[in-house]
Amino acid sequence: MPMASNISTVAVIGAGQMGSGIAQAVAKHGYQVLVYDVAENRVSESVEGGARYFSRQAQTGKMSESEAQGAVSRIRGAFALSDLADADLVIEAVSENEALKTTVFRDISKVLKPQAILATNTSSLSITRLAASTDRPDRFLGVHFMNPVPVMKLVELVRGIGTSQETFAAAKDFAVSIGKSVTVSEDFPAFIVNRILIPMINEAIYTLYEGVGNVEAIDTGMKLGANHPMGPLELADFIGLDTCLSIMQVLHEGLADSKYRPCPLLVKYVEAGWLGRKAGRGFYDYRCDPPRPTR
Known part of the structure; x- marks a missing residue:
């Protein structure tokens, strides 16, 4: 599949599960990828995770060995924002926290x-409001990937x-x-997919x-x-209960409708640090094999 014109180097800010998945999907299709995170160890882990992912792709016959090696060679770590200066497209994939994202955009701008395009992977926040924190609202938009990125086929674009x-x-x-x-999607709270999925x-x-x-x-x-x-509670654990709560709060505040009130039990689980798979415990206890329901 041909690459997009005027884009050859893509920078991903945030080396967590989403950012790493975006980097893998992008590198697989011929783009040079730079992965940046304030935590340098996460950058290294993301690059190493990409190498393991492409090795598995080759082992299972989904890519040739040379294709896998080429993809691995295209993912590089970046340890300062200045390393991203030549990127044609920057995709922000940090936590779903507006203050954090705004800081990232002000610094990267x-x-x-x-001429670089700046994109956010936000799953719920106002694109217009985030764009206002940059020096290029005309070259800013939402590019919302689904998790896990290498597997899921959809991208929501939000102007x-x-x-x-x-x-x-x-x-x-x-x-x-x-x-x-x-x-x-139009620029309304949580867009299309999460406007339907998270309230469910x-x-x-x-x-x-x-x-x-x-x-x-x-x-x-x-x-x-x-x-x-997947059942909805299993899916909530996969997404992260803190992320589910954040999106419900955006919906509740942005649309002022009581039907979007976050469930008090969701709030309690987040307060307890039971955030799902990433924390080892949520609606299931992942310290057990197989995972055991916690209620």
Whole structure:
């Protein structure tokens, strides 16, 4: 698949699960990728994780050995924002925290070349408001990948009020060039996918909170009764309960509708640090094999 014109080097800010997945998907399709994080050990872990991912791809016959080696060679670590100065496209993938993202955009704007496109992987926050913290609202937009990025086919593109048509077209060409299907959302809280998905998860947590069913009953009901590949509580653990809570808060505050009130049980789990898989415990205890429901 041809690469997008005017984009050859892509920088990813944030070397967590999402950022690392984005780097892998982008490198696989011929782009040079720079991975940056304030925690230098996470940068190294992300680059090493990419090497392991492509090695598995070659071992299972999904890529040739030479293709895998080429992809590995295209992912490099960056240890200062100034290392990203020559990037044609920068994708921010830090935690779903508006103050943190705003700080990132203000800092990166100082070093980027004028024609570079700046994108956010936010799953819920206002693109227009985030764009206002940059020096290039016309070259800023939301490019929302789904998790896990190398597997999931969808990218949501979200324009801010100032996003130019040229920027949108370039971002769409880029998403298609890395094998993704594109859906376009208007700039409303949580966009399309999470506007529908996260309230469903929140309702599942209310169902647990009110004692309608236990964790196993709720997840089994939705897997076998609605043909969902994962139950909503299992999915919440996979996404991260802190991320689910953050998105519900954005919906509740942004739309001022009581139907988006976060379930008190979700709040309690986050307060306890039971954030799901990444913390070893959420609605399931992942310290057990197989994981055991916690309620």
